[in-house]
Amino acid sequence: MRSWVERHPDWDYTLYDNAFLESGDFRTRRQIDEYMKRGWYAGAADLLRYEILFTDGGYMAGADSICIHPIDELFDDNGTLYTVYENEFMRGQLVAPIVAAAPQHPFLELILSILEKVPPAELDHPWRQTGNLFVAELIEKHQPDIVIWPSHVLIPEHFTGRRYNGPGKIYAHQTFGETTGAYEFASVFDRIAEIRRNLYASKARKRLRAAKKVR
Numbered sequence: 001m002r003s004w005v006e007r008h009p010d011w012d013y014t015l016y017d018n019a020f021l022e023s024g025d026f027r028t029r030r031q032i033d034e035y036m037k038r039g040w041y042a043g044a045a046d047l048l049r050y051e052i053l054f055t056d057g058g059y060m061a062g063a064d065s066i067c068i069h070p071i072d073e074l075f076d077d078n079g080t081l082y083t084v085y086e087n088e089f090m091r092g093q094l095v096a097p098i099v100a101a102a103p104q105h106p107f108l109e110l111i112l113s114i115l116e117k118v119p120p121a122e123l124d125h126p127w128r129q130t131g132n133l134f135v136a137e138l139i140e141k142h143q144p145d146i147v148i149w150p151s152h153v154l155i156p157e158h159f160t161g162r163r164y165n166g167p168g169k170i171y172a173h174q175t176f177g178e179t180t181g182a183y184e185f186a187s188v189f190d191r192i193a194e195i196r197r198n199l200y201a202s203k204a205r206k207r208l209r210a211a212k213k214v215r
Contacts, residue, residue: 003067016052026051027116031130034120038204043126046097050111050130057103064175065154071171074149081105081144085151086132087158094132095139095148096155107144111135124208 005013021044026032028047035043049060059082061067074082080102086094101108115130123129139146152164154172164170 001061001063004061004065007067007070008072014056016048021048024048024051027112030120031115031118031123034123035126040126043123043130046126046130047115049097050108050115053098053101054104054108054112057101057105059100061172062174066173066175067171068173069169069171074153074171075100077147079145079147081107081146082149083135083139083146084149084154086155087151087162089162093136094127095136097131097135099154107138107142107146110142111138114138121204122208123204 001015005011021032021036026047028051032044032047035041035047053060059071081098082100083095083098086096098108098111118129127133139148150168151158152166152168152170155174156164156170157173159174
């Protein structure tokens with residue numbers, strides 16, 4: 001996160017840590033806890049993103065992103081809701097979860113109102129339930145006044161390895177820490193805890209497959 005602070009010295013910053021995650025009064029608390037229990041951290045991160053942006057507004061930089069140019073000029077259009085394409089050539093027209101918004105934005109209210117009603121045991125994989133596909137389908141259905149930046153602005157390298165080689169300005173790089181397995185365990189106890197989460201997640205996946213067969 002230091003790269004964002006260095007390139008935006010005039011911004012006000014808030015660091016959301018584990019204490020915030022554990023003690024926060026969230027509308028999607030049950031869903032966050034379920035994703036954490038499964039070890040599907042991307043889902044919990046998506047939910048926290050929506051909760052924070054709805055309450056406080058602002059821009060949320062990913063912990064595994066590296067800023068190389070200030071992004072202030074990206075907001076010169078005075079928009080109130082922003083996201084970015086994941087990649088225009090991979091997985092269709094999927095977008096990243098919302099990256100910036102004005103406080104109390106109605107589209108974020110819509111997102112939270114949908115997700116807080118999902119029974120925790122029925123939560124699907126994050127990219128379908130809370131992230132890329134979920135947001136893209138909501139945008140298509142409700143047509144909010146949203147600015148969608150081209151992928152190279154923040155995600156010039158897709159996690160599959162595809163790289164942007166065009167003339168457009170790149171503002172940040174995404175390392176995809178969780179997607180690529182780049183995060184390491186601090187201790188053997190962390191590893192044991194991760195194994196337990198994986199076992200729980202395996203049971204959750206079986207429940208989801210069984211539920212889809214019934215439908």
